[in-house]
Amino acid sequence: MPAALPVRGGALGAPAAWERHFVPELRCAQSHSTVVPVTWGRDLSKRPGDDLLKGAFAALSRVFSKDTPLTQFSTLGLAKPLLTALADKGYATPTPIQAQAIPDVLAGRDLLGIAQTGTGKTAAFALPILHRLAETRRPAPRRGCRCLVLAPTRELATQIADSFRAYGRHLGLSVEVVFGGVKYGPQIRALAGGVDVLVATPGRLIDHIQEKVANLSAVEVFVLDEADQMLDLGFLPPIRRIVATLPKERQNLFFSATMPVEIGKLAAELLKDPARVSVAPSATTAEKVEQRVIFVEAERKRVLLAELFADAGLKRTLVFTRTKRGADRVAKHLVQSGVGAESIHGDKSQGQRERALRAFKAGQARALVATDIAARGIDIAAVSHVINFELPNVPEAYVHRIGRTARAGASGIAISLVANDERVLLRDIQKLTRQAVLAQDRRGDRVLGAEAAVERHLAPEETPAPKPQGAGQRKRGRRPSWAGAQGGGSRDQGRGPRGSTRGGSRQGDSGDQPPKRRKEWRPPI
Numbered sequence: 468m469p470a471a472l473p474v475r476g477g478a479l480g481a482p483a484a485w486e487r488h489f490v491p492e493l494r495c496a497q498s499h500s501t502v503v504p505v506t507w508g509r510d511l512s513k514r515p516g517d518d519l520l521k522g523a524f525a526a527l528s529r530v531f532s533k534d535t536p537l538t539q540f541s542t543l544g545l546a547k548p549l550l551t552a553l554a555d556k557g558y559a560t561p562t563p564i565q566a567q568a569i570p571d572v573l574a575g576r577d578l579l580g581i582a583q584t585g586t587g588k589t590a591a592f593a594l595p596i597l598h599r600l601a602e603t604r605r606p607a608p609r610r611g612c613r614c615l616v617l618a619p620t621r622e623l624a625t626q627i628a629d630s631f632r633a634y635g636r637h638l639g640l641s642v643e644v645v646f647g648g649v650k651y652g653p654q655i656r657a658l659a660g661g662v663d664v665l666v667a668t669p670g671r672l673i674d675h676i677q678e679k680v681a682n683l684s685a686v687e688v689f690v691l692d693e694a695d696q697m698l699d700l701g702f703l704p705p706i707r708r709i710v711a712t713l714p715k716e717r718q719n720l721f722f723s724a725t726m727p728v729e730i731g732k733l734a735a736e737l738l739k740d741p742a743r744v745s746v747a748p749s750a751t752t753a754e755k756v757e758q759r760v761i762f763v764e765a766e767r768k769r770v771l772l773a774e775l776f777a778d779a780g781l782k783r784t785l786v787f788t789r790t791k792r793g794a795d796r797v798a799k800h801l802v803q804s805g806v807g808a809e810s811i812h813g814d815k816s817q818g819q820r821e822r823a824l825r826a827f828k829a830g831q832a833r834a835l836v837a838t839d840i841a842a843r844g845i846d847i848a849a850v851s852h853v854i855n856f857e858l859p860n861v862p863e864a865y866v867h868r869i870g871r872t873a874r875a876g877a878s879g880i881a882i883s884l885v886a887n888d889e890r891v892l893l894r895d896i897q898k899l900t901r902q903a904v905l906a907q908d909r910r911g912d913r914v915l916g917a918e919a920a921v922e923r924h925l926a927p928e929e930t931p932a933p934k935p936q937g938a939g940q941r942k943r944g945r946r947p948s949w950a951g952a953q954g955g956g957s958r959d960q961g962r963g964p965r966g967s968t969r970g971g972s973r974q975g976d977s978g979d980q981p982p983k984r985r986k987e988w989r990p991p992i
Contacts, residue, residue, distance in 0.1 A: 539560060539561075540553050540561055543561065544573060545569070545595075545598050546597075546598050549594055549634060549638070553634070555636075558590075562586055562587035564586050564587060564588050564591045565588075567744045568591040568592065568595075571744070572595035572599075575599075576741065577719045577721075577737075577739050577740065577741040577742070578720045578741055578743075579721050579741045579742070580721065580723075580744045581724070581743075581746070582722065582744070582746045588692075588722055592616075592690055592692075592720050592722070596631075596664070596688050597631065597635045597640065599688070600640055600687075601635075601638045601640065608685035609660065610659060610661065610681055610682045611662075611684065612665035612685075612686060613662075613663050613664070614686070614687060615686045615688070615690070615713070616667070617668070617689075617697075617706065618666060618667070618668060618693060619692075619696045619697050620668065622820070623693065624644050624646050624668055625644055625666075627644075627666045628642050628644035631664050635664075640664065642664040643664070644665075645666070646667065646668040647670050647674075651675075654671070654675065658681055669697070673705050673709065683709070683713050684713075686714060687718065688717065688718045689717050690719075691706065691720070691721050691722065692722050693723065694722065695727060695730050698730055707733075710736075710737065719738050719741075721733075721737060724863070724870075725863045725866070755879065756870075756872060756881050757905075758902070759881070759904060759907070760885055760906040760907070761882060761906075761908075761909055762887075762910050763885070763909045763912070764886060765888070768856060768886070769797065771909060772786070772884070773801065774915075776801065776804070781833060781852050782833060782849075783830070783833065783850050783851050784850070785834075785837060785850055785853045785854070785868075785871050785872070786808075786836045786856050787838070787854070787857070788837075788856050788857050789859065791813060791838055797836045806833055806834055807831060807832040808836055809822075809823035809834070809836070810835075810837070811823045823835065835847075839864050839867075839868070847871065851872065852872060852881070852882065853871050853879065853880075854882045855868060855881070855884065856884055857884075858889045860892065862892070862896045865883075865896045865899075887910075
């Protein structure tokens with residue numbers, strides 16, 4: 468080893484100081500050398516011999532690298548039709564997770580992949596699965612599939628299915644997607660003849676299994692994507708029910724951005740001697756995201772948000788809220804402020820969600836206001852900013868939210884608007900990510916206060932209309948007061964639908980009254 472190589476007592480600089488700066492990064496590089504960037508100490512930039520130190524550290528990183536990435540897709544052993552499809556899309560070099568995962572999946576091993584969003588993990592499992600299905604081509608089982616991929620949301624399921632179709636366009640394999648919010652009929656007909664690849668959300672797939680229109684007894688490859696979000700959405704019990712219907716002999720691929728205890732237990736249940744691929748430490752934020760925090764009163768957040776959009780640099784921005792109603796309110800406020808905005812959340816129909824995504828992707832809307840349903844797997848190109856209008860209750864969700872920007876090597880900005888009651892959430896996020904962020908304090912800002920006061924005066928908060936006297940007292944399972952004790956239908960206790968009395972006295976007026984024209988009135992069914 469050259470004398471100048473600074474390893475525990477090297478010739479350049481004080482060894483102890485060098486270790487304090489570089490040993491943590493070196494250890495990190497040993498585990499994740501192919502993707503974890505080196506963070507150089509600022510004070511070292513003024514010291515002589517920087518270039519030599521950096522070169523030596525880069526060499527050490529390569530030496531300690533456990534899995535040196537292959538540089539071309541052509542060297543991974545994929546079928547020629549797949550390479551043709553990749554060339555059509557302009558892909559020649561695999562990402563780190565693709566380079567590490569594809570050989571293991573081609574070898575038939577179970578796989579545990581820890582990768583944050585935007586790292587290309589969909590291709591990491593789609594390409595080798597398509598290669599395997601084409602190499603061992605056989606008819607798909609009736610009402611079943613050869614490969615099952617579970618995803619947490621409709622949008623992610625659709626995106627994964629589109630990726631399978633794009634990569635396998637020259638292979639002639641069938642791909643179908645199954646999720647809720649749409650009619651059952653087309654999905655039942657698609658499953659009837661069997662498919663090669665089925666991408667599904669757990670809830671709708673359970674429905675098909677219960678109705679005996681889906682049979683998973685012939686699945687060869689099972690993929691669980693975004694497992695930690697499955698946990699957040701409460702999908703673990705349905706997943707276990709689905710797994711119970713699968714054959715014991717199968718290949719399992721398990722992907723998650725973080726590894727909570729419950730997800731670790733599930734992985735231990737599913738995987739047999741898995742290969743482990745990790746391209747970033749758990750809960751690591753995207754490298755090229757510049758993170759900022761603005762402290763502001765909760766009631767002034769919408770005014771501040773409109774002020775931020777005065778910057779023309781916010782061309783394509785995702786705004787995250789905690790609640791569905793909050794997403795609609797924020798989108799409405801942005802539209803009133805002259806900013807094109809759409810909202811997307813779980814209460815929207817599938818058609819509404821697709822239209823909102825199309826408008827955002829086409830640039831017709833500068834802002835897409837979303838709940839955490841859009842925080843995972845939705846690959847929207849060139850998102851310049853992510854704004855956390857409200858911090859998430861789950862710290863891991865922050866990582867996935869800001870991962871919507873700075874994709875495919877680009878850079879991006881994430882801004883969080885933090886009220887006083889959210890400081891605990893911010894502290895939890897910083898504990899998880901182990902990162903400090905730039906902060907700005909806009910509390911007590913007179914300009915924001917004046918604008919918020921004007922807004923309250925011109926557009927006061929919507930309050931529900933007062934209920935009429937006696938309204939809102941009806942309870943489930945009880946008839947309205949005018950329905951009659953015997954199921955008649957008049958508010959007169961014993962009066963029938965045509966006005967004939969059967970005894971009983973007339974009750975006092977309540978808020979619920981039948982029509983005045985008795986001859987046209989009929990009792991409710």
